[in-house]
Amino acid sequence: xxxxxxxxxxxxxxxxxxxxxxxxxxxxxxxxxxxxxxxxxxxxxxxxxxxxxxxxxxxxxxxxxxxxxxxxxxxxxxxxxxxxxxxxxxxxxxxxxxxxxx
Numbered sequence: 521x522x523x524x525x526x527x528x529x530x531x532x533x534x535x536x537x538x539x540x541x542x543x544x545x546x547x548x549x550x551x552x553x554x555x556x557x558x559x560x561x562x563x564x565x566x567x568x569x570x571x572x573x574x575x576x577x578x579x580x581x582x583x584x585x586x587x588x589x590x591x592x593x594x595x596x597x598x599x600x601x602x603x604x605x606x607x608x609x610x611x612x613x614x615x616x617x618x619x620x621x622x
Contacts, residue, residue, distance in 0.1 A: 525578055535607040552578045574610035584610035
């Protein structure tokens with residue numbers, strides 16, 4: 521990877537947050553893993569809401585979340601293409617659209 525991974529580096533490489541959201545927050549879970557959260561604007565009934573966006577391994581590989589504590593095993597992208605990813609989440613829907621059920 522060539523550069524030391526840090527929360528500042530990750531934040532600088534993130535896509536622009538979606539309209540109406542406050543941005544991203546990064547925390548280091550261990551010496552190998554970083555977790556990225558999407559920060560929601562305050563709701564009428566609650567503030568400080570955040571949802572898991574994804575995980576980044578020290579190697580520079582980026583993973584979708586399985587749970588807020590665990591990453592999926594498939595690599596989504598490398599750190600250098602992080603800015604091209606979905607700004608809401610790295611979770612990708614499985615299967616087709618549900619519109620046919622309407």
